[in-house]
Amino acid sequence: MPRQLPRLTGRPVMITGAASGIGRSLALRLNRLGSPVAVADVDATGLKQTAASLRGTVLTRVLDVSDAADQRKFADEVRDWLPAPLAAVFNNAGVALSSTVLDADPEDDNWLYDINFHGVVNGTRAFLPILVGQGEGVIVNTSSVFGLAGMPYQSAYCAAKFAVRGFTDSLRQELRGTGVSAVTVHPGGIKTNIVRNGRMRQDPEGRERSKEEMAASFEAIAMTTPDKAAQIIHRGVESGKARILVGPDAY
Numbered sequence: 001m002p003r004q005l006p007r008l009t010g011r012p013v014m015i016t017g018a019a020s021g022i023g024r025s026l027a028l029r030l031n032r033l034g035s036p037v038a039v040a041d042v043d044a045t046g047l048k049q050t051a052a053s054l055r056g057t058v059l060t061r062v063l064d065v066s067d068a069a070d071q072r073k074f075a076d077e078v079r080d081w082l083p084a085p086l087a088a089v090f091n092n093a094g095v096a097l098s099s100t101v102l103d104a105d106p107e108d109d110n111w112l113y114d115i116n117f118h119g120v121v122n123g124t125r126a127f128l129p130i131l132v133g134q135g136e137g138v139i140v141n142t143s144s145v146f147g148l149a150g151m152p153y154q155s156a157y158c159a160a161k162f163a164v165r166g167f168t169d170s171l172r173q174e175l176r177g178t179g180v181s182a183v184t185v186h187p188g189g190i191k192t193n194i195v196r197n198g199r200m201r202q203d204p205e206g207r208e209r210s211k212e213e214m215a216a217s218f219e220a221i222a223m224t225t226p227d228k229a230a231q232i233i234h235r236g237v238e239s240g241k242a243r244i245l246v247g248p249d250a251y
């Protein structure tokens, strides 16, 4: 029997990290093509700006992805809101940090792990029952090109993004025969806030240092726009890829 490919166009999707960058571009692109979208982000202001450009059936939700209980509550809200089966769950929200291994602040590292890894796990666990209940749909977890290879000053970020890949690859194997699939996205060098600013949890001095180190890390990588990234991710999911590279090799 031919494998059923996930179809997104015109169908409901959920996207975290939709207040800016790749998540916003994905939400606008899929909504423009007819998808009802449920969009979530911890940044209420940015989310409002995204929502202002969305049309039709839309659910907006301020959400911290690291909060597992709130992710489950949000999944219940999405279940009630859904006008048709949920086609895809994009666990896309993420943050970045830059530090040498020795200078890393363990609290900052844990903050990043909570969002970039546990946020993805929380979103997967909260939404997977909806997809499995439908017998269709795809979990799309955002890793990074740094989930495929290490990078200096990015040890925590790389560790979390490798973990997203390991988690999602295992999930995909568990899901065989259910009609549900799981995919990782590996962006690299997309012009978004995460690349422009880097982020430190506190510490303005660290934030400046982080910016310079992030800029240096990305210098060698060709840059593209979040709209182009959204297009590659959309096509990649619909073509049934297990790993979608949105890095220099993809454009």
Ligand code: NAD
Pocket (backbone or CB within 6 Å): 016, 017, 018, 019, 020, 021, 022, 023, 040, 041, 042, 043, 046, 063, 064, 065, 066, 092, 093, 094, 095, 115, 119, 142, 143, 144, 145, 146, 186, 187, 188, 189, 190, 191, 192, 193, 194, 195, 226
């Ligand atoms: P971005 O900073 O523009 O978007 C990230 C979004 O995540 C922001 O809107 C932010 O508010 C949101 N977010 C942060 N913490 C959150 C939390 N706790 N709960 C909910 N939302 C939260 O950056 P982007 O490049 O669009 O990033 C999207 C994803 O792509 C991230 O997972 C990032 O790690 C990944 N990525 C991006 C690149 C790139 O080149 N831009 C490279 C590799 C991976």
